[in-house]
Amino acid sequence: MDADIKSKIIELSITGIKDIWNFEVPSGSIIIQKTRPEFTSDITLVVFPLTKFTKTSPDKTAQQLGEYLKNRIPEIEGFNVIKGFLNISLINSFWISFLHDMYDDTRFGFTPPGSSASVMVEFSSPNTNKPLHLGHIRNNLIGNSLSEILSATGNKVIKANLVNDRGIHICKSMYAWKEWGAGETPESSGIKGDKLVGKYYVEFEKRLIAQTKEKIISIYTQIIKQATPINEIKKEDIKLATFDAIPRTIETDYDYNEIKDAFARALITYNQTGRFPSIEEDKFIIEYFKKYTSLFNDAQEMLRKWEDGDETTIFLWKKMNDWVYKGFETTYRELGISFDKTYYESETYLLGKEIVDEGVRKNVFIRKEDGSVWCDLTDDGLDEKLLQRSDGTSVYMTQDIGTAAERFKEFPGMKKLIYVVGSEQEYHFKVLFLILKKLGYSWAGDCHHLSYGMVDLPEGKMKSREGTVVDADDLIEEMYETSRQTTKELGKLEGIPDKEKESICRMIGMGALKYFILKVDPKKRMVFNPKESIDFEGNTGPFIQYTYARIQSLLRKAGDWRKVTGDLPAGRHGRRQDTGNTLKIQPVEKNVIKLIFDFPGVIRQAADEFNPAVIANYMYELAKEFNHFYQTVPVLPAKGGSLPAGQAGASGGKAEDEERLNFRLRLSDTTGKIIKKGMNLLGINVPEKM
C-alpha cells in the first residue's frame, strides 16, 4: 500500500533541495501537513523554513520544489503556491486505490500485539471504604482506553489494579459497622456492598466529628476558665495564657502555629457570638482534634489488631471487603472494565522494606538517630523524604518502591510501567522515580506517571462532606435513563424486542458518558455539571454511534438491493480490478477518504501521547465528515431502480454508475469499520441500529 506518500514527499524534497540549491537540509525542516479545507489540494508543504537554505523567496522556492516533486512523483497531479505554502494535489486514482487496497486490510492501523508482556498499566486503584465516584470513572476510562490503544500499537498490555484494602479507612467502616450496624448486610438491607460499607464510613466520620466537637468544647471550657476575662482575649494573647492549657499532645511546630491561630479565631468568634465556630467555619480545629477522641483511638486499635493478625478483626475485614468487591464488580461490569492482574495492598504493604535496608547500606538513604529512614533529595531540588517511620513501620513510598521492583521481576521483558493516577500525586511519583533511579534500577526510567486532572463541578471540587460527590452507579443509571427516554421521544427502536432495546439504550448511554470524559485531554481538569445531563447530540458518543448504525442500515439495504437486481458488481466483499481509474471522486468523498488515510497516524499519536482524546476527536471528525457525505450525495439507487447519478444531472454510463455505487458502498463500509475499531479503542461499543 502506498500510504507512505508523505514520507516520499519528504525524502524527495530533501534531495530536491540538494539538487536545486545544493544544500543539505535536516529532515525535520520539511513540514508536511494537511491542506486546510478552504484550499483545494491535499497535502501542504510549508516552505518558509526552507528559504534560509534556498536563499530565494518563499514563492519561488515553493514553485521550484513543486516542479521538482511533480516530475518525480507520479501520484502528484499538480500543485499551487499560495503565500509560501506549497499545496499539492494527488491524483484521483491514488485515493481510489488507497481505499481499494485497505479495504481488505483488516488490521489497517493496528499492529498485532507481541506475545511477551511489555507494558503494565496500573489504574483504578480504589479504596475499599467507599463506592466509586466520577473521579474513579475518569481514571478507569483513561486506563482502560490507554490499554486498548497500547495493544493496538503492538504491545502486550497487562492491566493492573492495586486495591487499597487495608488501613485506617476500612477500619473506620469496620468499627462503625460493629458498633452500630446491628448485623446489617447487603442481603438484609438490599444495599449494594460498597455502598453499605461506605455508609458506615460516613457514619463513623459523622460520629467522630460530633465527638471531636465535644472534645474541643471541653478544651475550650478549660481555656475559658483559665483565661479570664474572656472578653479581653486578643489573638496575640492566646498563646501563653490559653493555649498552654491544651494537652501537650501537639508536637509539630507547623501544626502548633496553625492551631494557635485556629484557636484564636475560635475564641474570638466565641467572644463575639457566644458560640464556637462550626466545622464549616473552621475545619482545621476539627481535623486536628479528631485524633484525640476515643473513636479515633478505637479505629486505630482495630488497625493494630489487624496488623497483629487478630482473628475476629481479620474475619470482619474479609467480610466487609468482600461486600465491597461484589459492589465494585457490578460497577466495573457496567463500565466494561476488567483487569489482568489485581494486587491487594494487604499483600504488598510490607514490600520494599529490604530494599530500604539495602539502600541504607549503600548509603542511598540515611538512618537518623530515632531510627527513621530518609532519602535526601535536596540536591535534586526536592525535600527529604521519609521511607520508614521511627517505629520501623513503612510508609506508602516504601510500598511503591517494593511493588515496582516486584513487578519488573515478575515480568522481566517489561518495557514500561504506567501509573494512571490523579495529578495530586505528581510529587509522590516524581520522588518515587527519582529514588528508584538512585537505587540503581535499570528500569527506573521506564516508569511513567500518567497524571490526569480531576473532574470538577461548576462550583469546584467534589466534596464528600458537602454531599456533592457524583456516585458512579447513580451517574451510570442516569445515563441509561436519559438514553431510554431520548430513544422513546425520538421514536427509535420501535418494534424491536425489549431486551435488545434495553441493551442498545445502555450502549448509547454508556457511549455518551465515556465519550464525554475521554474526549478531554487527560492531563487537563474537566468540568462536569450534574444539573445538565450529558448531551446526545453534536460532538458526543451517540452521534458517532448513530453514524455507525446509519452505515450498517445502508449496507443492509445495499445487500437487499443487490439481491433484487442481481447484476451489480461485487460490493461488500468482492473487488473490481479496474475500480478507481475512471471514477472522478467528489470533494465530499475525498474528505472522508483523507480522514480514513489518517487513522493509523491517529492511533500512533494517541499511543505516543498516552492520550485517548486524540482518538475521540478523530472519531468525531470522521463521523461528521461522513454525515456530510451521506447527506450530500446518494449512495443507493432511487426506488425506481436506476443507479445513483454522480453529480446531480450528470449521469454517466451504466458501468460508471455501477462503479460509483460500489465505490460509495465501500467508502461507507470502511468508515463504519474504522468507527467501530476506533470506538473500541475508547472502550465504547457501537450498535447495528439505533
Place this chain on the structure above:
RNA sequence: GGCCGUGUAGCUCAACGGAUAGAGCAUCAGCCUUCUAAGCUGGUGGUUGUGGGUUCGAUUCCCGCCACGGUCACCA
C-alpha cells in the same frame, strides 16, 4: 511562601511554531413523497488572562504579572 499545573466564544472542549484560532451546546433561520432528522446547511458570538521577548510567522516557545487549582505529613 516554594514547586507544579491550568487560563481560548455565554457554557463544554479542539488547534505536530504555520494560512482568516475551529467544533459542539445554547440562540436565530432553513432542510424529511431518496439510503435512520441522535442528521445536514447557514447566521450570531474571540484583543486566545495580562505585559514584554524570541522570528518570516506565537494560542503554542521564553520572562514578568494576575486569577484559579494541586502539592509541599512519621496520611494514603
